[in-house]
Amino acid sequence: MTTTAPKKKGRALNSSYEAAIVLKEYWEGAARHRAEGRPVAWVSGNVPIELFWALGIYPVYPENYSAVCASIQRAQELCEEAEERGYSIDLCSYSRVNLGIVLGKGVDHPDLPYGGLPRPDMLVTTRIPCLPQVKWWEVVREFFDIPMFVVDATMVDLPIRESQRQHYLGQIRELIPCLEKKLGVRFQEDTFLETLKLSDRAAEIWLELLDLRTAVPSPVGSREMCGNVFPLVAMLGNPRTIEFFTHLRDEAKQCVQEGKGALENERIRLGWDNIPMWYNLKFFSDVEDRNAIFTYETYLRYVWGGRMDLNDPWTAFADKHLDVWLNYSINQRVRTLLHDIVKFKLDGLVFHQNRSCKRFSMGQRDLAQVIQENLGVSSLFIESDMADPRAYAEAPTRVKMEAFLEMLEGKKS
Amino acid sequence: MVRTELSQVLCDPLGFSRQWSREGCRVMGCLDNYVPEEFIHAEEMIPLRLLGSTESVTLADTFLPVFAGKLARSILEQALQGNLVHLAGIVLSNSSDAVRMLYDLWERHIPGQWVALIDVPAILEGETNHRVFRQAMLEFKEKLEKFTGKPLEAAALRRSIAVFNENRRLLKKAAALLSASPPRLSAETYLDAVLSGFVLTKEKHNEYLRQLLESCRRETPDRGGQLVPLHISGPILVDRSFLPLLQECGATMASEDLGTGSRYYWDEVDETGDPIEAVIERYWRKIPDSYKTPMKPRWLHLLSQIERSKARGVIFVIEKYSDEDQYDYPVWRDRLRARGIPSLLLDSELVLEGEQVRTRVQTFVDIVRGGAFS
């Protein structure tokens, strides 16, 4: 792309360098837990994560592991392993990476990142983000032949209905004794409530950090923030998350106070919908050469970790887990996006039509139509996949992006 | 004669249902196997199962990407084209993600048409899910009552249950004739018999089925053919040209566990006790479809069908982008392989594409016939 102004080198926030350390600590912690014979559960996005930390069960996230494999360009070979075993190329690529490992090399193959995935004692998943997640876990169960628990939920239009809340909590009341029985752990409510406090504190700081990105110029772009999000997924309830997020937030705050942006000459503000292309996070920073910055992502704001009112902890716990983007009806997504586009002062939105994550991608055309009609904000659709690089076509995507930026520039001037 | 009637219905199902609307009947479009059609029937409406169409998708392309799958896309297309305006309403149950999203799209883009979502769980296990499942069914009943303006009467529901149960028993008899050796009912006629039940009123369908079974009883079975008996599995099979193709390759469908087949009709409603509760319980306990957990009862159903029909192989006909079935397939394939039963996967988009399918089926049939499978 044509360079019109120099951009900053390296990370906008120095604290972002800590992300890799936290990630490594998490995976090393999982391996240690396993080695010490303590219980390990494989879990998926939007499971009641705090419960696991409170019970001393290490929650291992194969989804994150798949994203890690994608980011180091290992996803394709693992997807192909799964495909050779009959898993369709049309299935979620996180699951294909994981099944490629489980059914192929084996979870503890030394060639894998962080020495492999610790073997699970139990599987816990949920339909909150999607149904394929449940199906994927069924395949994993078939292989390991271990207990599995699935937390169901129906999609929400905010506010959450009492019946939906009770549906969730009823299952949590079934899950706790199940974990106690299968994994030999004991639930103590005060420990759990303490964990919720830690979780909520981390979420609070994270949301403050995201809100700082409403500032013009924005202190930090999507590439960096996607690398920072992991503890919000897997480590809510772990004090290390608070520490890391505090560093990020404080640094960003200072930048905003000083009027320092991630770009020296920010001109266009963009939003991103859907999971990023983990093998191609550069996509986000490439636009910076055109003085454009991605400063908003539905994925970072609504897929993980909302706030909880701990005066009513169980209600808040349920609501937090149900109140996520992937579990929103299209109408709810529309309302949320209309609000945030104004709040973040976005000039355009890029919709990642992610062939893996159908629940995320269906309804995007409605969103684009509504923001155009109501706010005059244009959008661009790119077709790709979050982990499988074969679905990404570099040249046409760059051309499309270039044209989109030109159009937005023209609109501004 | 009855065979012709059954197949004629399938030439233009929507045209058929339009005729009822013109005659003053209220027709309710239904999607998937978790819509309690007995409630609709007892409220004096005709449930019509929407099975999409093979026509190309143009208008719906704007709202649903290709990977939402042909079924959801083509049903939305039919609605956007105005081909479903004669329906009194639409009922969807919370099944696959695509169907769930279809509900949202319906509300947004098909204004003025009554639409109901039965928001049932996907997990059909545990006390909490059972309670929520029951609640969702009751909410649907109430919504239906509000729509028709009259309460669902127990006596009417009992009558509907009896009609539906009879339908299920007749279809099971048809399945038994299909599996008999030699078959007493051809696979093509069996498929027509099953699919026409999604279009006809259940009373009319029962009448036709009785006639069909009676004619099979009178006819001498054809001992001439040496067709290899196969089991067909999958969420939906509406491509009627597939079974003649199978026959040309030297095989026949001897049993099935299709979502639009035995998984739809196999389980009956208990006719004793409270009819509303009995209907709800039937759907909770029925053989789960691929978008429901647990998978074990579905596997046991598949196995029992194979054992009954002595099928020598299984063909999975799976819709492209149907994640649920695509995750199941390799698991089923491996379990079957462990039992020495070969299987073949065919991709479909409501229609199975010609020559390539023929070649693959032919090779598979040859392998099964030759016993070369290991």
Ligand code: SF4
């Ligand atoms: S389909 Fe989407 S929500 Fe579901 S497991 Fe894959 S990435 Fe996660």
